[in-house]
Amino acid sequence: MxxxxxxxxxxxxxxxxxxxxxxxxxxxxxxxxxxxxxxxxxxxxxxxxxxxxxxxxxxxxxxxxxxxxxxxxxxxxxxxxxxxxxxxxxxxxxxxxxxxxxxxxxxxxxxxxxxxxxxxxxxxxxxQLRVHDAILNLKKKVEESGKSSHKVQLTYMTSRGQWYHESWKGDARKSGGLSSNIGVHFFDMLTWIFGESVEITMDEKTALVERGFVKLAKADVQWELTIDKTRLPKHAVESGKTTYRSIKIDGEEFEFSEGFTELHKRVYSDIFAGKGYGLQDARAAVRIVEKIRSI
The missing domain is CATH 3.40.50.720 (NAD(P)-binding Rossmann-like Domain)
Structure with a gap:
């Protein structure tokens, strides 16, 4: 093609x-x-x-x-x-x-x-997170658990230099802010697994960090997104990492730091096979980040 x-x-x-x-x-x-x-x-x-x-x-x-x-x-x-x-x-x-x-x-x-x-x-x-093997296994595990409510803690820290603020990504009118730019795929993943949002509140919102609470149909989610390298945990810094991802579900750490290199190819393959995600699949996460922007 x-x-x-x-x-x-x-x-x-x-x-x-x-x-x-x-x-x-x-x-x-x-x-x-x-x-x-x-x-x-x-x-x-x-x-x-x-x-x-x-x-x-x-x-x-x-x-x-x-x-x-x-x-x-x-x-x-x-x-x-x-x-x-x-x-x-x-x-x-x-x-x-x-x-x-x-x-x-x-x-x-x-x-x-x-x-x-x-x-x-x-x-x-x-x-792309919907085709990540670890996320697919997580979705299956949650569905098989039979629980109607979960506690989720999401933390995503990814260091960005001064260039970020000078680029379109640092302009909320163009990027939509941190939640839209670096968080939307996490919100999509969570709504895909736990259902759509019911309530959204914010605890902190600056150019460097956004932190708040999202109540989903089947989960209460405390989340934090930041591009501030000073917030990286000590063990991440000592190991030379500039990015830290953590998701805890009902107190259990969920590991998905690997397996990102082939995801776009999987997305394309699914599209060609008639299984691609379309407009309506994006709605739940877009609704969340738009609401965050307005708070």
Missing amino acids: NFAIIGVGGYIAPRHLEAIKDLGHNLVAAYDQNDSVGIMDRYFPDCQFYTDFERFEAYVDSLKGTSQQVEYISICTPNHMHAPHIKFALSHGANAICEKPLVLFEKHIDELAEYERKYGKKVFTVL
Whole structure:
């Protein structure tokens, strides 16, 4: 199948390039406003690349009716651009595969559903934790436990330098803030396992840390997200780690620090097999992070 990618110069784009390449598909067009995209030579050296969106659009349209017609557009752009870029993909005859968070506002999900109906194409979202072996086993374990309520403690600490605050990621209008940018896939995982949110409260919210409580249908969740390296636990610092993940369920530590390298490939494989996650699958987590932003 033929792909195009929007945002090929971004941090997450190589995982999409690798998935497309390793699964035997072709990248015919790529766009990024920045031109530091030498990574493409490793995967698709013959791909047409543009820094002007108008030229990219014209090229995608020129391929219609040919053997290189674009069937999927992968979207790896800043969060606030996801909705318009998904609309671009659908209205130009392609399905969309979009990074998390799918959108920043729940109303955009409804708008995109209208685009799906209008153009007969589909939106797929990258919910990679749903294909992580450890998470799949956890979901099965929780379902088999028969318990109607659980206590969950989530901690995610990932160090970021000064660049973060100067980039679009540090601008809440573009990224949606910490919860949207680094936490949305955890909220998706938790709602997938324990049900949708009932209550949300905040204990702390700054540019460096967000901490609060989310009551789900089957779990009470205390959570903390931070990019402040001074909050890393001592044992993580001593072992040279810059990231710390911890989930405790009913007091028991759940380990899932490994197994992240192949997840995008699994996401793509599921999409091609008719098992990909779409608009409605993203709704519960988008609703949570939008609410957090407003508190």
